Amino acid sequence: ERLEAESAVNAEWYASRVARLAAEQEVGLAATEWGRFIACSERPNVMSEAEVNAFLTEWRERSREDIWKTLPTCTMATELIASMDVEGAHAHDRGDEKMAMWQRELSMLIFEQLLSKLDGATADFMLHAEEYVNAKMECCVTVAARGCHFGLWVNLAKNPRVKSIEYANLNISVELPKSLALASIAVRIVQYETDFVSPYASPEAAAAATFMTLGGVVKIELLSLPPSAKKVKGWTMRPVTEMTHTVMRQQYPIPDASGNIPLNAPPLRITYAIPKNVILQESEPQRVGWWDDKVQQWKLDEISDIAYTPETRTISFDTLHLTSLALLQHTHLELPYKNWLISPTTASSGELYLQTSGVGLVHISISANGTVLKAPRLPELKELLDTPLPASTLLIRLRAAGINLMPRDVDATQLERVTPKDASLEVELHDAIAPLAARYHLCSSRWNPSRGHAKGTLRFAVKEEGYGDEAPSTETPAEPFAVIQPEWATLEYAKRRVLLIAATDADDTCDESALPETVAHSTPLECLKDRDPDLADVLLSSSRLYQDSVRQLMDNLRLLSFTQSA
Structure with a gap:
């Protein structure tokens, strides 16, 4: 009853926070709209x-x-x-x-x-392919359009000496088996800069996926050739068929005249370049997968002899599957997180430091303008560094570059001793503690993983030294976690129940009893307002967009679900 009474008393205050956020968002959206207008896109x-x-x-x-x-x-x-x-x-x-x-x-x-x-x-x-043959009777067209590279080889010559197709300007090649060099087919390749395949899988398939693509998707297809045109008394006669308007795909291996699929068909060897803005981590072996439309998952079977050439950033492999193909990486490569710290620089700005299991330290500056990546300062991330972006935009682009900081429950199945928190608990917790980032250091607690899926713990301490500087430094410190002290207070969060507990990270066991002269409350703010008289004034001066950027980051990063403290 006391917790419900607290919620009723604070309802007006929380309503005002929602209104402030909506007003600040409206200003931001208006500025974005004006930017689009003057860009004349x-x-x-x-x-x-x-x-x-x-x-x-x-x-x-x-x-x-x-x-x-x-x-x-x-x-x-x-x-x-x-x-x-x-x-x-x-x-x-x-x-x-x-x-x-x-x-x-x-x-x-x-x-x-x-x-x-x-x-x-x-x-x-x-x-009209015969109109585009060269002196060697070859017919190949390439268009290096931004975001969508297109290559089409039409086999008009049926020359058994043709061993490979070089798609000029695309940095893509295909080694052909003799059976295709003699077949009436075309080989089409489309390389998409972005993965337009797996993001549109069913929700069930997406939730079960443990691989993500690197460097977009390459789609290779065998196409049937339309009937040849005939010259009759100066006229060109073209049969009108289904292939007049669209393409007809062929499977590989190509069935024989009886409809039987040949056994032991040789694979095609495909080589293509990985974009320069993609990180290939040395700890992860190169994997190439093909997209299975039936189960809507990436599969690894019947793709072999994978070779990566660092000097040219090209990947080569043999495949029997002519469909969407991609270089793959496990989604859990950065997990578990080893440590994290959110540290305010002013009431409306702060820094997030996150130690991952993959690339190491990630540093993100947070403000009312969004989030800014400060580290790691890798050449592949040149276009992302020092650029303000919404939290989800930054994390999506980091994922495309090979750093996945948007874990899902399925990633926990690939890890030891990681229990994701209940989804509703996470959302409620992040919304409740995000305002604290205006005044407090927030960091991981060693007791959080052992609290199970229905509770979460984190530590906090008032940021005093250097707090409120007009121009805080956003350079990445050599030891960002050195500021954390084992004696920092621990906050335990359960559904609609918040408690300051006796346990600290310096203790050998987790004492979940309340600190002296404290009781459970409905929100972290209720727990702290009597202990910290300045908190209310700081929150009034703090930008709601900043606080919401912190919340959005935490929703996506899922720090309390995927951190294993040392």
Whole structure:
């Protein structure tokens, strides 16, 4: 009853916090909208469902164009989808589930239309392939469009001496078995800068995934050739078939005349370049997987002889699966976290230091303007460093670069002694403790992992030295965790119940009894306001956008679920 009474008394104060956050968000969204306006971008506003729908409708109704006119529009589509994926995650973090849902749905429809446009342009090229042969009777077209590299080899010569296809300007090659060199087929490769495959798996398949892609996805397909044109009295006669309008895919190995699939078919060897903004960690062996549409998961079977060449950043491998292929990395490579610390620099800014099991120390500055990556300062992260971004945007781009700091419950199954907290507890806890980042150091507690899924513990201490400087240093200290003291107080959080407990990290056992002269409260603020008379004034002066950035980071990082303190 006392906890319920506290909640009732504080209802007005919490309502005012919600109103302040909404007002600050409105100012931020207005500034973002103005930035889009003065940029005069041709791309539709990804926060406007009407604009995105209008783009999709206009593109769908546009007549078929050749491959050189189609690819620039595909570039815009890939950039639009990537932006919508990021904005959708940010909308989810803000609690705008309606926007997140329509952005995901429209992203899927735009990608379906992209595939349809590529098929139409490919069919158009193959109808006139004989017009594009070179002096060696070879027919190969490449378009290095941004975000969507396209290559198509049409086998008109059927020359048994052809051993490989070099897709000029794409840094992609395919070694062919003799059976394909003699077949009436085309080999199409599309390299997407972003993974447009696994993010659109079913929620159940996505929740079970333990691999993520590095460097986008390469899709290779065998296509049937349309019937040849005939010259009759100066006229060119082209049969009208299904392949006049779209492509017809072939399986590999190609069935024989009786429909039987040959046994022991030789694999194709594929080589392509990994982008320079992708980190390949030495502790992780190179794995290449193929996408199984039926189960909506990446699989590793029947891909062999994988070789990586650091000098050219190329990956080579043999495969019998001609479908979406990608370099894969385990999603839990950075886990478990070894330590973390959130340290305020002013009432509206702070620093997050996170020690991971992969790249090591990650340093993120937090303010009302969002989050800024300060470390690790790796060349692959050059475009991300020192740039303000929403929390989810930064973490999504770090994941694309090979640093996954967005763990899910399935990652715990790959680790020892890691028990994720209940999802509802995490959300409630992060929302409750984020305001404390305006005044307190917050850090991991050695007792947190052993509290199970229904409780969480963390430590805190008032930040005094250097606090409130107008221009705080954001350089990464050599020993950021040296400030943490074993005697710092421990806060224990359960559903709608917060308690300052006797246990500290200096103790041999966890004493969960209340500190002298304290009782359980409904929120951390109730626990601390009598002990810290300045807390209320600090929170009034603190930006709600800063506090919400802390909350969003914690929601995504899941620090209390995936930290194993030493």
